[in-house]
Amino acid sequence: MESIGVLMACPMNPYLEQELHKRFNLHRFWKVPEKSAFLTAHSNSIRAVVGNASAGADANLIEALPKLEIVASFSVGLDKIDLAKCKEKGIRVTNTPDVLTEDVADLAIALMLAVLRKLCESDRYVRSGKWKKGKYMLTTKFTGKRVGIIGLGRIGMAIAKRAEAFSCPISYHSRTEKPEAKYKYYPNVVELAANCDILVVACSLTEETRHIINRKVIDAMGPKGVLINVGRGPHVDEPELVSALVEGRLGGAGLDVFEHEPEVPEELFGLDNVVLLPHVGSGTVETRKAMADLVLGNLEAHFLKKPLLTPVV
Amino acid sequence: MNNIGVLMTCPMLEYLEKQLEARFKLFKAWNLSSSKPDFFKKHSNSIKAVVGDTTVGADAALIDSLPNLEIVASYSVGLDKIDLEKCKEKGINVTNTPDVLTDDVADLCIGLALAVLRKICVCDQFVKSGNWINGDLGLASKFSGKSVGIVGLGRIGSAIAKRSEAFNCHISYHSRSEKPNTNYKYYSNIVDLAANCQILIVACALTEETHHIVNRKVIDALGPKGILINIGRGAHVDEPELVSALLEGRLGGAGLDVFENEPDVPEELLALENVVLVPHVGSDTEETSKAMADLVISNLEAHFKGEALLTPVT
DSSP states (O other): OTTSEEEEOSOOOHHHHHHHHHHSEEEEGGGOSSHHHHHHHHTTTEEEEEEOSSOOBOHHHHHHOTTOOEEEESSSOOTTBOHHHHHHHTOEEEOOOSTTHHHHHHHHHHHHHHHHTTHHHHHHHHHTTGGGGOOOOOBOOOTTOOEEEEOOSHHHHHHHHHHHTTTOOEEEEOSSOOTTSOSEEOSSHHHHHHTOSEEEEOSOOOTTTTTOBOHHHHHHHOTTOEEEEOSOGGGBOHHHHHHHHHTTSSOEEEESOOTBTTBOOGGGTTOTTEEEOOSOTTOBHHHHHHHHHHHHHHHHHHHTTOOOSSBOO | OTTSEEEEOSOOOHHHHHHHHHHSEEEETTSOSSOHHHHHHHHGGGEEEEEEOSSSOBOHHHHHHOTTOOEEEESSSOOTTBOHHHHHHHTOEEEOOOSTTHHHHHHHHHHHHHHHHTTHHHHHHHHHTTGGGGOOOOOBOOOTTOEEEEEOOSHHHHHHHHHHHTTTOEEEEEOSSOOTTOOSEEOSSHHHHHHTOSEEEEOSOOOTTTTTOBOHHHHHHHOTTOEEEEOSOGGGBOHHHHHHHHHTTSSOEEEESOOTBTTBOOGGGGGOSSEEEOOSOTTOBHHHHHHHHHHHHHHHHHHHTTOOOSSBOO
16 A cells, blocks of 8 residues: 555654554645645555544545545544535544543543643642642532533533533533433523533534634623633634633633644733643543554555445544 | 530631530630730639630640640541640540541542542643643553552541442551451451552551551552552651652552651652642531531530530440
């Protein structure tokens, strides 16, 4: 398969890069100075694109690669792939579900604990020597708080399972009610927000869910409410979130994703009720290897004409 | 009851102070109106209760100086700062604050484990210092599915186990005796426990037997990928051994809420990225501190009314 051209959209994982280089004719898109010239030169040999949460395969890229057969995403999210276009052209799409579910759910709980118990702030307090001068302030109990989840897919369910162990009553909003889940369903996000203490975004990013967290939802959450976002930055109207936090209209936030990564609104940096992470939801050694193996497995299956492991389209 | 003398050993919670002042004749040991000897000369006979905590309790010297002491009500579940022998000898009642703080301490334990493995504090600092635009951080370690070893399977240890199970962690434990009715694997000695888990958690009471229960042998058994979480007492761990193990990479990381000489923390730990250090905040939430204070008050009232104590220590 060494003659098959594979285009890697951006740096994502050294192990994945190495393996792709070994098995295919790998092109590293981020090293290409003149992208359109490059695409013209290689349009007949590139049969696969490997993308991730930062860079995928939009309509322009797909159009520029007439021999494209498969887009294998190093992510579970598909918002950077023009799925309609892929469907139209018969291009297969795979992602990395399941292998990263636990890591993302773990991170959601970690953010809840870190925000409510001010873990990072109190760690800073110790390191700066302030403990010698006096006790740290009281924080907020996590056990028993009502957790509202937007999106009850694999990740949402894994978050619910963990939160239940902390005796948190669980409620959720999603496109349709899931009767097998024994959690309370709210047909709209504002009602969910008004009836929980911690609101978690765990749904996929689509046209419908863009800015699903808007001013109305933030108002419904109120000055004691805490927002956790382990979805995508565009799920949240970021300027609205920032002013709510700065003005004290929202109690706190734990954010792993932002509208314009790696840029993060600086007004958030000094707030002690906010925990900010650099999109590390699946960022563990164990999980990234599993994700990479899944990408490689899907590509091999495709080119050996076997069934894809985790197809989306 | 306003003429019953109550001695509070140190500042703990304003709400508790106010409640005590409203009901009793409260003396604040850190804020005496006269010198210590003069104070005791004048008031020691009228003091019938001591309210202590994890910092200052009731040692033999204090107990001996209060001839009419009837009850020590601790604003904590830990009793290591109270001379229990002396209290038993003199027929002095002792109460503490179990149950109301179990959840908070267990929550903090999981919070510390997640923070260490997923580098939460390092990441938060990375973003807040504006460094993300220069590139990503390295990868962290997964928490779900790791094997958890708990030292002490009491209320807090069990609450930690319950939470860890939801993360698909395999649970094993060590305690003085095996507990019936659990599915968790028991190890009769702590070195075996440490050798067979990835995250070792200290959740037992501090007694003479458990002093430095986490020593060099245990740390060696836990190994360079092992993580230690201490939400018990600083004295459970041989701190200098822990510090060198971390500095030399013989231990993978640590999440610590307690230290041998609080509020002093070994300086060498302050620069390490694989440790999370918090200032003994296990039960320090608004909700729980109020519940603990209410329990202290209720125990004192019950005692002075001749009613059954709510949470006596036997």
